[in-house]
Each structure stands twice: as structure tokens, then as C-alpha cells.
Amino acid sequence: MNxxxxxxxxxxxxxxxxxxxxxxxxxxxxxxxxxxxxNGLNSITLDILxxxxxILDVTVADITKVLDEEPAVAYRSGEDGASSERxxxxxxxxxxxxxxxxxxxxxxxx
Numbered sequence: 001m002n003x004x005x006x007x008x009x010x011x012x013x014x015x016x017x018x019x020x021x022x023x024x025x026x027x028x029x030x031x032x033x034x035x036x037x038x039n040g041l042n043s044i045t046l047d048i049l050x051x052x053x054x055i056l057d058v059t060v061a062d063i064t065k066v067l068d069e070e071p072a073v074a075y076r077s078g079e080d081g082a083s084s085e086r087x088x089x090x091x092x093x094x095x096x097x098x099x100x101x102x103x104x105x106x107x108x109x110x
Contacts (some may be wrong), residue, residue, distance in 0.1 A: 001066060003040030005049075008066040010038045026055050071086045 013023055024034035027048065028043075036042040053060045 002037075002043055004066050005041040005044050005063060006095055008063050009044075009056075012058060012063065013038075016067040018056070023052065023055055025055055027051055 011021070020038070021031050023091050026033040027034060033042065037044055037048065049060055049063060053063055
């Protein structure tokens, strides 16, 4: 969770052309501590999250919405360790549906 939030914060920060130093200074923390937030190593408090949102001129929801989104191509990256299993499951489903379709077509022809 921290890594997702940190990645989203980093993306928003770079889109606004801010440096880590600039954000850290406005937050009143060290650049190293801020970098750990972006890297997902430090937990993000609601207070810090709110301040970051204000600095970046976004809402807290704009930052946290990444938690509700499932990566569309997660199976390709192998992040969950089961990418090939998911692909085989999709192929099995495809062929099962194809087999069922062909049986129905054959029945309709009789």
C-alpha cells in the first residue's frame, strides 16, 4: 500500500516539476524522509498526505485512488508471482467456452 501511494505521489510531483527537496521543505521534513515516503518505505500519515495534496494542488482522493485501481496488465509483469498461472486460467476458460459454443452449434444443426 505504501509503495502504491508513494508511486502516485512521485508521479504527481514530477508532473508538477517539483523536486523532492522542494516538497520536503514545505512539509518541514528532510529530503531523505520524504524520499522514503515516495519509495514506500515509510508509512504515510493522513496529516502528511493532506499536506502533500495541498502542496501538489490535488485532493487526497486523487492520491489514494490508486489503491482502488487494479493494474490492467498485472499478469504480464509477474508481480504477483502467478502470472503464468493466470494466463493458463484465461486460456482454459477460452477453450472451455469455445468447446461449449461448438457443441451448441452442432446441436442446432441437427
